[in-house]
Amino acid sequence: MPTKIAVFIPTYNAAYTLPIVLDRIPQEIKEKVKQIFIIDNASEDNTYLIGIGYRELKGLDNLQIFRNEANRGYGGSQKRAYQYAIDQNFDIVVMLHGDAQYAPEKIPYLLEPLEKGQADMVFGSRIAGLPLKGGMPLYKFLGNKFLTAVQNRVLEMNLTEFHSGFRVFSCHALKKVPFHLCSDDYHFDTDILIQFKCRGLRIMEMPIPTYYGKEKSRVNVVRYGLNVLKSTAEYWLHKHNISRVKKFE
Ligand SMILES: Nc1nc2c(ncn2[C@@H]2O[C@H](COP(=O)(O)OP(=O)(O)OP(=O)(O)O)[C@@H](O)[C@H]2O)c(=O)[nH]1
Ligand SMILES: [Mg+2]
Numbered sequence: 700m701p702t703k704i705a706v707f708i709p710t711y712n713a714a715y716t717l718p719i720v721l722d723r724i725p726q727e728i729k730e731k732v733k734q735i736f737i738i739d740n741a742s743e744d745n746t747y748l749i750g751i752g753y754r755e756l757k758g759l760d761n762l763q764i765f766r767n768e769a770n771r772g773y774g775g776s777q778k779r780a781y782q783y784a785i786d787q788n789f790d791i792v793v794m795l796h797g798d799a800q801y802a803p804e805k806i807p808y809l810l811e812p813l814e815k816g817q818a819d820m821v822f823g824s825r826i827a828g829l830p831l832k833g834g835m836p837l838y839k840f841l842g843n844k845f846l847t848a849v850q851n852r853v854l855e856m857n858l859t860e861f862h863s864g865f866r867v868f869s870c871h872a873l874k875k876v877p878f879h880l881c882s883d884d885y886h887f888d889t890d891i892l893i894q895f896k897c898r899g900l901r902i903m904e905m906p907i908p909t910y911y912g913k914e915k916s917r918v919n920v921v922r923y924g925l926n927v928l929k930s931t932a933e934y935w936l937h938k939h940n941i942s943r944v945k946k947f948e
Contacts, residue, residue: 704793705734705791717737719799729759778879800864809867819872821866827906854896
């Protein structure tokens with residue numbers, strides 16, 4: 700049976716970049732995947748309409764556009780996406796950000812280990828590439844390095860970063876983790892990685908290019924960093940039986 704692959708694009712006020720992201724998805728992927736689905740997180744701009752227009756104009760019949768009635772947070776949108784992917788019986792789901800910070804051209808490359816059954820989750824690592832050359836601001840690079848060092852130490856892992864948003868999941872693996880208990884905020888990405896680690900699922904990273912455009916960052920880095928450290932500390936407390944943390948059981 701052929702592998703049923705889906706590409707999920709989270710969007711929030713991404714009217715300008717969404718068509719660029721869709722255009723850049725390789726034709727072979729557009730033909731091969733079962734579905735490309737956008738979950739628009741109650742954008743205040745016309746992202747949702749642009750998604751619909753794109754499908755009509757380009758005749759991209761396997762493009763689906765959903766919209767959250769109210770903003771659910773970046774993590775909240777991922778929860779909806781992965782539950783949907785499971786319900787639709789997809790085998791693999793790729794998350795590709797709608798703000799064009801990750802290269803859609805790299806989808807086939809990131810899919811390969813999952814298609815070959817070599818991993819349960821693959822993420823593209825910017826740190827393993829040349830992040831500063833790609834315009835990653837120095838404070839983000841240093842913050843990423845610091846958080847990653849702490850996380851590797853506490854989680855006894857050896858990843859080059861935990862913060863990339865270019866991720867590919869096996870839906871079979873997603874069914875094994877209580878991802879609905881992860882944060883609705885940005886550190887959903889940390890929580891789910893910890894869950895994969897707790898369940899002994901195979902995480903693989905592959906170098907990818909970094910691209911930062913002129914857009915203003917919407918992440919509050921201090922809040923993000925503290926939340927990541929909090930999740931990591933929760934894991935530590937849970938592991939040492941000091942407090943029970945349901946999401947990491
Ligand atoms: N900010 C934000 N982005 C969301 C939300 N829901 C979905 N997204 C999308 O999720 C992706 C990641 O959000 P970003 O705010 O760019 O976060 P980031 O890439 O981790 O951080 P930056 O380096 O600041 O771009 C983008 O493609 C957004 O369009 C939301 O509620 N808030
Ligand atoms: Mg971004």
